Amino acid sequence: MTVPRILVVDDEADLRELVEITLLKMGLDVDSADRLSTARAFLQQHDYALVLTDMxxxxxxxxxLVREVTGGAKNIPIAVITAFGSAENAVTALKAGxxxxxxxxxxxxxxxLLVQSALRISTAAPAPGKVAATASNGTALRLMGESALMRDLRTQIVRLARSMAPIAITGESGTGKELAARDIHAQSARADKPFIxxxxxxxxxxxxxxxxxxxxxxxxxxxxxxRDGFFQAANGGTLLLDEVADLPLAMQVKLxxxxxxxxxxxVGATIEEPVDVRLISATHQNLAxxxxxxxxxxxxxxRLNVIELRLPPLRERLEDIGLLADAILAKxxxxxxxxxxxxxxxxxxLRSYAFPGNVRELENILERALAFANEDVIEVADLALKPSATVNHDAEPPAAVVSAPQPAVAPPVTEQPVLPDIISEAETITVDSQSGKPSLPDLPIMLPDYLDQIEREMxxxxxxxxxxxxxxAAELLGISFRQLRYRMQRLNIHEPD
Incomplete structure (x- = not known):
């Protein structure tokens, strides 16, 4: 069995010696260089499992050296050593590959920890150019589709899975941002570690x-x-910060x-403990x-937006609807x-519909249609599509999937008539005709019940x-989908039969 070889590039002799001794104790072969020219000569002569270079x-x-190694044919992982407090250098290096x-x-x-992660990549990662249609563990319904956009997206996921660089996944609600994060984790050398x-x-x-x-x-x-927190639970694996834009400023500092x-x-401890976590963030908002x-x-x-991965809305890949619908109906x-x-x-x-809610809306439409279908055959009438939400088939979808930060604009919500059987279940709040302000009830009052009444009506x-x-509805109310679902369960609000 060949012993992995590491190349260490640093002009500080003491640091080179410390790193070399540590790697030798791990059972690895080590070559050391004090300048770029020497490092380039070593790279011509040997294959390395990892290159570690000073900035x-x-x-x-x-x-x-980062650009040369990442742009070469050998596909060697390379990590950088940065001076204390030089976060900008680290981000620049991660963006360079x-x-x-x-x-x-x-x-x-x-x-x-870094060396162990690099060795897992060198031995377990797929060959360059090899693209998996699903995650490595075979989980179904993860970013399905054979459109050019989805093939490009899977190619990018395989490439990004080899890095530790933080990824910001952007896209409209319902496009599958968490599924993309799970695919990145499943394609990475951390696949056998936790995904939180x-x-x-x-x-x-x-x-x-x-x-x-x-x-x-x-x-x-x-x-x-x-009790351990999310960081400890994800140690060695991947931590997804979903709806990261909702973090309060005080927590952003600590994060x-x-x-x-x-x-x-x-909380309550006096010492810090190291954690090895790959961070992925996701949001439908424009962080910029x-x-x-x-x-x-x-x-x-x-720090979070080192690499941005944009998920296309469903209306930009309507050719995937047949495949997605079959999978959803089978489920x-x-x-x-x-x-x-x-x-x-x-x-x-369905292919002429704009899908403001994307794949999640497709799931809701098919689930509802299935309830009205006769003999398991879904007709156009069973879909109950909104006629105003149509798509322009002549529009050219964007080609790039990974891009510089750009806004993820939520689609406009089409105004529809209010459903009487829903609204009639809630009490109404009167408005003072003089001031235009809501008329408050007389005291004493059960405040929690009154606030629940207002929340239920809205x-x-x-x-x-x-x-x-x-x-x-969540977008109209300015809350997340999960927050709306929680409030509906708490207030016992259900879809009418």
Whole structure:
């Protein structure tokens, strides 16, 4: 069995010796170079499982070596060593294709974790150009489609899975951002480690630090035992920050430190502990606009948005609808049920629909249509599509999938008549004709019940306007889909029969 060989490039003799001794103790072969020219000569002579280079060298910059190695045919992982506090250099290197980075002074635990990750990539990653149609564990319904956009997207996922660079997944609601994150994890060398998805908009602000970083026994009332947070749970694997734009500013500061230091401190603890986590963030909002409005920290934005992966809306890949519909109907049929099928006219109608709610809306449409279909045959009438939401087939879809940061604009919600059987279930709130303000009830009052009444009416009104499309209703109310679903369950709001 061939022993993996590592190339260390640094002009500091003491640091080179420290790294070399650490790698030799791990059972690896090591070559050392103090300048770019020597490193290039080594790369011509040997194959390496990892190249580790300083950013500043006597005859040039380490970023030059990063571009040469990542652009070569050997596909070698390369990591950089940056000076303390030089976050900009790390981000630049990651955007140039670096696998990962270490900050000076180099922590040996972090060095070992980085090397182990690189070795897993060298031995387990697919060959360049090989694209999997599904995730490596064979999970169904993950970014399905044979359109050019989806083939390009899967190619990008295979490439991005080899890196530790943070990825920001953008796209409209319902495009499958979490599925993309799961595919990146499944195609990576971390596939056998945990994948933890966190909805940042669903955690109460008072509990965020404890949920993310864990807590010690007795740290606060109710902390009866030590508990790990999301970072510890995802250690060695991938942490998805879903709806990251909903993080409050105070938590953004603490998250930024955890990302930069790669260490977290539990609530009530006095020491930090190292964590090895690959971060992926997702949002349907435009983070750049959130930064301009002061709702999102600029430094955190640049740390999370090293690489942006844009998911195309369904209306830009309508040729995939037949494949998606078949998969969804098979899932709805269950293991023993008879799968329904669409008539040619129904499939054509779906391909002429704009899908403001994307794949999630397609699932809702087919689930509803299945309830009205006769003998498992879905007709056009069973789909109950909104006639105003049609797509322009002559429009050219964008070719790029991975791109510079750009806004993920939510589609306009089509106004629809209010459903009487929904709104009639809620009490109405009177308005003072003189001031135009809501007329408040007389005291004393049960405030929780009154607030529930108002919340119920607003949710029912939004659901009525969108014909019970929960994705669009959530956008009207300015909350996430999951928050709406939680409130509907709490208030016992159901779709009318």
């Amino acid at each position: 500043r060298l006597p005859d040039g910059l380490g970023i030059e 670096a696998f990962d980075y270490l900050s000076k002074p180099v922590g040996l635990d972090q060095l070992r 998805a966190v909805n940042c908009g669903a955690i109460p602000e008072a509990l965020m630090e404890a949920e993310f970083f864990g807590y010690r026994k007795g740290a606060f009332t109710g902390a009866a035992e030590d 930024l430190r955890a990302i930069q230091e790669r260490r977290v401190r539990k 606009e959130c930064v301009e409005k002061g709702k999102f920290r600029q430094d955190l934005y640049y 709805l049929a269950g293991p023993e049920g008879k799968k329904a099928h669409l008539t040619p006219e129904a499939l054509a109608a 949710i029912c009104q939004a659901l009525g306007k969108t014909r019970f499309n929960r994705t669009q």
